[in-house]
Amino acid sequence: MSDFDVIIVGGGIAGASLGAAIAGTRRTLIVEAEDQCGYHTTGRSAAFWLAHYGGPAVMPLTLASRRDLEAGWPTGERSWLRQRGAITIAREYMHLREALSVNTHEAPLHELKCAEMEKRIPGLRAGWDFGVYDASCADIDVAGLHNACLAHFRRSGGTVLCSTPLTSARRLGDRWAIEVGTERLTAGIIVNAAGAWADGVARRCGVRPLGIQPYRRTITQLRVGRSDVRDLPLINDALERFYFKGESDNRVWVSPHDETPNDPCDAAPEELDVATAIDRFESVVDWPVERVERSWAGLRSFAPDRVPVYGFDADAPGFFWCVGQGGFGIQTSPAAAKLCAALLLEDEPGVPVKQAVFSPRRFSPSGK
Numbered sequence: 001m002s003d004f005d006v007i008i009v010g011g012g013i014a015g016a017s018l019g020a021a022i023a024g025t026r027r028t029l030i031v032e033a034e035d036q037c038g039y040h041t042t043g044r045s046a047a048f049w050l051a052h053y054g055g056p057a058v059m060p061l062t063l064a065s066r067r068d069l070e071a072g073w074p075t076g077e078r079s080w081l082r083q084r085g086a087i088t089i090a091r092e093y094m095h096l097r098e099a100l101s102v103n104t105h106e107a108p109l110h111e112l113k114c115a116e117m118e119k120r121i122p123g124l125r126a127g128w129d130f131g132v133y134d135a136s137c138a139d140i141d142v143a144g145l146h147n148a149c150l151a152h153f154r155r156s157g158g159t160v161l162c163s164t165p166l167t168s169a170r171r172l173g174d175r176w177a178i179e180v181g182t183e184r185l186t187a188g189i190i191v192n193a194a195g196a197w198a199d200g201v202a203r204r205c206g207v208r209p210l211g212i213q214p215y216r217r218t219i220t221q222l223r224v225g226r227s228d229v230r231d232l233p234l235i236n237d238a239l240e241r242f243y244f245k246g247e248s249d250n251r252v253w254v255s256p257h258d259e260t261p262n263d264p265c266d267a268a269p270e271e272l273d274v275a276t277a278i279d280r281f282e283s284v285v286d287w288p289v290e291r292v293e294r295s296w297a298g299l300r301s302f303a304p305d306r307v308p309v310y311g312f313d314a315d316a317p318g319f320f321w322c323v324g325q326g327g328f329g330i331q332t333s334p335a336a337a338k339l340c341a342a343l344l345l346e347d348e349p350g351v352p353v354k355q356a357v358f359s360p361r362r363f364s365p366s367g368k
């Protein structure tokens, strides 16, 4: 029977980036239920970095991750970011109040006049008169980042086992006895990085779940009768009913900003959500929709307070939570991984965030 210091359950960006952050310091195993690590939410994202996305508790993690993403953390082979910019648009000025309230010097916002809106968004329909420009928004090379995390983890002696779900675990003394796939293992620490399955994994380990809820989000790729759309800014609705961005010269990714509670599964798009996405897109720009090329859906998982959960369980020794990354798990991954690594290794966190904000202790009935 093999023995590890740490077993990370889930090989998406949460598990892979944490693996990269602790690589070489502990004997670590990542177990992934699917035959490839990015199969679920990580492989289905819209792939952007937007400073204010996720709210004020998440923003410090997003900002702290920026430099690492630019520098190609953890391997440094190339930058994972490509500058795009974003415009939050509205029909009424008062709808921009929330967008304007998150202005910071790290990601300064700039109000756009009606004429500037038309210049920056060719084919904009009448009525969308108000906008806020955020130059710092960037696309993330998600596959590059995710693969680099796994490669760095492996090169530093870590092991990744795919098609190997954790089925059960129990605490015996100061170690976990664990069943994964057909194997039995032991480890000092289990990290729960199982995304939408986080509560189920906790139950399999005899640990009280936290109420992590997955919600479905849809994206559809449209071919449009307009060229030169690839580098236009991400267009974000101030009332959160859609966003879209150029994907190639004449292709866009559009999301209807759906958020439907969904049990953990291989999520698939609903026809109605795709139709809603197209309808909302057509209400913003006059770019003719020629074809729906493909559509997909993924599960964004949130804790009850919509703040991610990083740290040891208050009541289950050796059980570490790395869950609830919602719609910001890629853009926050370097800083979140460094925070989790510091908590796991009992080091000083090298990131400027208040770790208590993310602690699972906030959900403990014992209040410890």
Ligand SMILES: Cc1cc2nc3c(=O)[nH]c(=O)nc-3n(C[C@H](O)[C@H](O)[C@H](O)COP(=O)(O)OP(=O)(O)OC[C@H]3O[C@@H](n4cnc5c(N)ncnc54)[C@H](O)[C@@H]3O)c2cc1C
Residues within 6 Å of the ligand: 009, 010, 011, 012, 013, 014, 015, 031, 032, 033, 034, 037, 038, 039, 040, 041, 042, 043, 044, 045, 046, 047, 048, 049, 164, 165, 166, 167, 193, 194, 195, 196, 197, 201, 217, 218, 219, 297, 298, 299, 300, 323, 325, 326, 327, 328, 329, 330, 331, 332
């Ligand atoms: C449509 C959409 C758009 C998004 N856009 C963005 C964006 O632009 N920017 C951004 O930062 N974020 C975005 N996100 C959010 C981001 O994708 C997630 O926060 C992130 O991918 C979560 O990563 P994860 O590793 O927690 O989950 P996952 O990638 O789902 O990984 C969890 C893994 O755990 C595995 N697992 C589950 N149970 C077990 C078990 N028992 N044993 C072993 N393995 C198990 C699963 O198979 C899965 O591979 C978006 C999400 C969606 C759905």
